Amino acid sequence: MNPNTQSKPPSPHNRTITLSHAERTSYAAQLLTLKRPASVKRLTNRILRQDMLEVLPLLPSAFVDLLILDPPYNLRKTFNGRTFKETPSHEYQEWLECWFPSVLRTLKPTASVYICGDWKSSAAIVAVASKYLCIRNRITWEREKGRAAARNWKNCSEDIWFCTASDKPHEYTFNADAVKLRRRVLAPYKENGRPKDWQNDEHGNHRLTAASNLWTDLTVPFWSMPENTAHPTQKPEKLLAKLLLASSHAGNMVFDPFCGSGTTAVVAQKLGRRFVAIEQDEEYACLALKRLALAAKEARIQGYEDEVFWERNAQHHTRNHTQQSHL
Ligand SMILES: C[S@@+](CC[C@H](N)C(=O)[O-])C[C@H]1O[C@@H](n2cnc3c(N)ncnc32)[C@H](O)[C@@H]1O
Structure with a gap:
């Protein structure tokens, strides 16, 4: 055999979640497929393996507190x-x-909706969302990874549109304190010899800051991260954690009709929310179930520790780990 054609053995640090043949068979049997209208009880904490267009008419009305839309861009x-x-x-x-309109039928009047896109799909998203929802903000996520272009700017940001079903100022959930970002303090000013708006502990000088609509603290899942799968557009758990903590309460129902590798469902389970998720591809839906089984044993979310979001690549002694870990 030509040594150049031999595939490289996987790195021992590669933590990508994969499915054995036996797992694929057993998880496939646990997926739900709807043929007739289903109750909230039947749907709760389930992954549906089906085309969402087929499922939407079979779902109950007004049962969702938070809708996450991450459709193909x-x-x-x-x-x-x-x-x-x-x-x-x-x-x-x-x-x-x-x-x-069919997906919005599932929303409670107090629900929030996040819609993911990029600069090309955002015009269409805004045109449609503004007809039915109150658009409250656009989050810009710096993706860091991106392919350089010879005759254009490298594309390395995404949009997440924050919308609510109601246009009234108090008819939706927003837990600003739950999504604070812990930032290093570069200029540690003191007043009367005491730190002004910042703290010092064993991790250095830092300040808890209000979460803004510019997100630079997220890493796209890659092979050495325990959440990684082969899904081509997997979102980081940390990103979903921000959305769920800001816009839902424990026990609320989160709905993701384009579930992919299951990030929304996994984070919902880790944070004590209920979920319903739909994915048309069986392999991805099975990966979502495997991730849920793993999450039942390890509820940590990389980058979210001690109820605080940490900056990208911050180093921190975790409660349960004596070694330093990258967040
Ligand atoms: C952008 S990805 C979502 C990634 C996901 N947020 C994650 O973290 O893995 C979109 C997913 O929607 C699925 N999809 C596309 N059209 C669909 C449909 N009509 N019904 C159900 N799933 C669909 C695709 O297979 C793909 O996995």
């Missing part, structure tokens, strides 16, 4: 052999429009 992308093509913006908008 308007890009060429292959999800386990199924390829989504880039289309003109108006076609992407028509596609959003064809399911948006």
Whole structure:
């Protein structure tokens, strides 16, 4: 055999979650497929393996507190052999429009909605969302990873649109204190010899700051992270933790109709929320179930420790680990 064609053995530090044949068979049997309308009880904490367009008419009305929409972006992308093509913006908008009202039927009047996209899909998202929801903010997530372009700016940010079903100022949940970011203090001013707005502990000078709409503290899952799977657009658990902590309470129902590798469901379970999630691809849906089983044993969320979000690559002694860990 030509040594150049031999595949490299996986790194011993590669923690990517995979499925054995036996796991795939056993998880597939635990997936739900709906043929008729289902009660909230039947759906609670389940992963549905089905086309969301088929499922939406079978769901109850007004049972969701928080909706996470992470649909395929308007890009060429292959999800386990199924390829989504880039289309003109108006076609992407028509596609959003064809399911948006049915998904909104599931919302409680106090619900919040987050919609993920990039600069190309955002125009269509805003056009559709503004018809039905109150758009409250746009979060810009610096993705860090991205392919350099010879004749354009490297594309390494994404948008997350924050919307609510109600346009009234107090008819939605927002827990600002639950999503504070712990930042290093670069200029540690003192007043009367005492730290001004900052603290000092064994991790250095830091300040807890209000979460802004510019997120630079997130790492895209990669092979050495225990949450990583082979899903091509997996969101970081830390990102979902921010959304769920800000916009839901323990016990609330979180719905994700484009669940992929299950990040929303996993974070919901780790943070004591209920969930319903839909994914049309069986392998991804099985990966979501495996991640849920792992989360039942390890509820830590990388980058969220002691009820605080830590900056990217901060080092910290965790409560349960004597070694320093990267957050
Ligand atoms: C952007 S990814 C979501 C990634 C996910 N947030 C995660 O962290 O893994 C979109 C997912 O939607 C799934 N999908 C696309 N169209 C769908 C449909 N009509 N019904 C159900 N799932 C669908 C794709 O297979 C893909 O896994």
